[in-house]
Amino acid sequence: MSERTRYTTGNGAPVPNDDASFTAGPRGPLTFDNWRLFEKLAHFNREQIPERVVHARGSGAFGTFRLTRDLSDLTIADFLQGIGKETPVVARFSTVAGGQDSADNLRDVRGFSVKFYTEQGNWDMVGNNTPVFFIREPSKFPDFIHTQKKDPRSNLVNWQNRWEFWALHPQSFHQVTILLSDRGIPYSYRHMHGFSSHTLSLWNDSGERVWVKFHFKTNQGIKNVTDEEALSLDPAHHQHDLFTHIEKGEFPSWTVKIQLMSEEEAKHYRINPFDLTKVWPQGEFPLIEIGQLELNRNPDNYFAEIEQVAFSPSNFVPGIGASPDRVLQSRLWAYADAHRYRLTVNYQQIPVNRPLAPVNNYQRDGFMAGLGERREGESKEGGQYSTTNFYPNARGEAGAPVYDKRFQEPPLPLEEQAWVGYHENMDEDNFSQAGDLYRLFDDGQKDRIATVFASTLQGVTVEIVERVIQQCYAADEDYGRRVETLYRQHADKRIADFV
Template sequence: MPSQQVFNGKDGAVYTTSNGAPVKEPYAAQKIGFNGPLLLQDFHHLDLLAHFDRERIPERVVHAKGAGAHGYFEVTHDISDLTCAALFNKVGNRARTTIRFSTVGGESGSADTARDPRGFAIKIRTEEGNLDWVFNNTPVFFIRDPAKFPHFIHTQKRDPQTHLKDADMFWDYLSQNPESVHQVMILFSDRGTPDGYHQMHGYSGHTLKFINAKGEWQYVQVHVRADKGFKTLTDEQAGKLQGTNPDYGIQSLFEAIEKGEYPSWTVYVQTMTAEQAEKFRYNVLDLTKVWPHAEYPLRPVGKIVLNENAQNYFAEIEQAAFSPSHLVPGIEASADPVLQSRLFSYPDTHRHRLGVNYQQLPVNAPVVPVANFQRDGFMAFNNQGPRPNYQSSILPLSYKAKAYEGTDERHETWIGNARLQLSEINELDFEQPRALYKKAMDQTARDHLISNLAGHLGGVKSPVVKARQLSVFAAVDQDFSDAVAKAIGHPSVKPLPAAPAEKLLRLKTNIGLVQTIQA
């Protein structure tokens, strides 16, 4: 019997094969004689190689590079008038929480400080199941038509022939889809280069629905605001860190928690009734628009604190699977078409990356018992024993789903013919970006925005793409466009034509805002 090889690790573990058999020497391999061939019977060696060959799972198509940690969500304010979700039924309720922050477009080895939106995914383990808030660090996004998403992401990735990032691809798409300009201006401001992952805000972007015990519901947007403020890097600082420390975000988050400087955020909601939505100047289901705080103030809800680093990054962060479809009673998805598309896309990706039983992995498993008719498949850790795998009359499951006292189907009745639809560019698409540039930004922020845009747009080879993107900026503000044009040595360009705002307001029934769509 070989003697056991003991690790020098903290736990004093005995080195074994995958089936638990002790091994004397991890580096040794069985062979015939001193220089003879290897033996097929050496399970330890084959076990080692076979697992090594398979230890990489597919990386995320988007949000591949990221960092994360664990902590808790605590309810600080009563919002039981908004939602009957059990988490929010009492001030002081706490739930274990995991957050994964990420860049969007880069590969898993890319730099943390790249100019890119940041993912802000939150898994809250409630007594009614997992609630996932799959947010970004910007309140808007580039698209409002869901079919555009794969095309958009392809243009932010690598050219099929050269396998290089391509500024022409990047701006060709954006200039043809002007509704993206709101997000583009945020991205090329200093907000596009946060100072680490844990010093930024998170936003739902999408409109959700909160339903109370009476069945009354309101539209909701969620804001997760960093208690120490949204800290940013200049373009120069971010670029320097890309070369000197591409893992700056991962490192700074880990070290802050290790030192006891626990990052924290205050959670707020904005609310809007169906009646208010009818009168709102913008479509509440449009991901490129924000709700003005003056009209729809932030209402405090709770607090998130990260106070625990992962013990194993792969198991607890890389395998963490977040989806906007992971909801609990009292919180529902709105008819936002991009959100509706994500409800399918995220779990579909998880099944591809992690397997059909991805929610049985420890980091994803709910803290409450799971009982259903799903069985088997790869890695069925909890296959539910002898429980019937159908709706049995012999050993039936009990059903305790929350029932609302009343229902309000108004605003949720859809009548109409099937149709293909693509949103139309409208004057409203430039109102909020114009306010961002002329009112929200000071002169320093405007100067940085122009400089950052010029540095990237200036690398475009196609004069058509340059002129088209400048026309989008001119639709926002002519002085803004002219400043960018001057910085890249391009003539002034006239604004992009857009449909009048009144036309969109008349078409609200065609984009799913009001209660019915007439055939």
């Protein structure tokens, strides 16, 4: 008979019996030397960690990014040089508002995050399935999320709260139009596009910068469901769909494209190119194909590799940088802070987050500091070692890292006489692009979006409804008329049902 794997306690000692605990006699109580039982119960008590404050419910997988267009003229990013270059990735898709206990089949924006394990560190593309966002002012984010999550008293989703935020923030209207349209409930994570949404930058070895937006176009084709169809989907449909297709070898993939805008164009472009509520029209800034993203391996353990994966818009690599988009700027800080809270200060030592590139710095200690396996090129093991832990130093010893100015990104000029203060950006055009999008819809799409407006506005206070309808009119006369007509029909029907 082959030897079975030995069951041990956490300290590696064999477990002699796990079908019974120590008791004083067959009918007596537990005794205090049940240390194996206590270890088991105590570990169980600590199995949960805080869920992500947003995007708590998600699915993920590993795969590869393959470059199909050399970008060495635009960037020094090593993974964007040389056609055919392959870079391992992990991706996580998510809903936004619901907790882990919510469902996949809800009308919500979807997160689209990809961690590229490049040879010069991890680059995280932390985007959504929409090219724009609800706000262009970052201080609005916590208020916005509070209105999308459960009401503090009823513990239920509350459309009054949602509409109140949107009605009082016309800057949301473009994204609201996308969310309430057919794109609002993707059939699965495989059938949606991904967008950096933000403007980022690429810079090359001549110190030239170009502004860039990333697009991930699903090769499976866009597929959405209506609110009614969504009800017939398993609440875990997204997880099931992604996991089983990868398990069967039907690997989902996306064609990766970019839009570019020169610094000079950006200075004179008619809309603010760093306004997250706007797209760059593709007629003016055409998509350029640069690669293929394929997901081809499920995680071995969901918790270790997907629950603990930590994406941050501040995880840049040389050759890719930020832009003056103020929402992006606040995200550069927010995510690493969230990870330190959720996963401890050494979250980057967790295997799924650990770069393939060697990590050499002077940061030490803290919760969960590991002596993980040392990688080639690393002078320390998993974040800890006993050579010099301060900089500058006069040791010159092998393994005392030094910085390299070749990786300094070009400085960003201030384009205006800039006075530090509260510069509100509320008055920018909030409706033109929403109207342009609406006019692309066919008659059926226009009816369906108006129906979603009308049904979710039922029960919302009249003042808020009036504001929303005015916003629809501001985007497009027909948009306003359809929403208003359907809303009033629904309201009349409710009264008729009641009397």
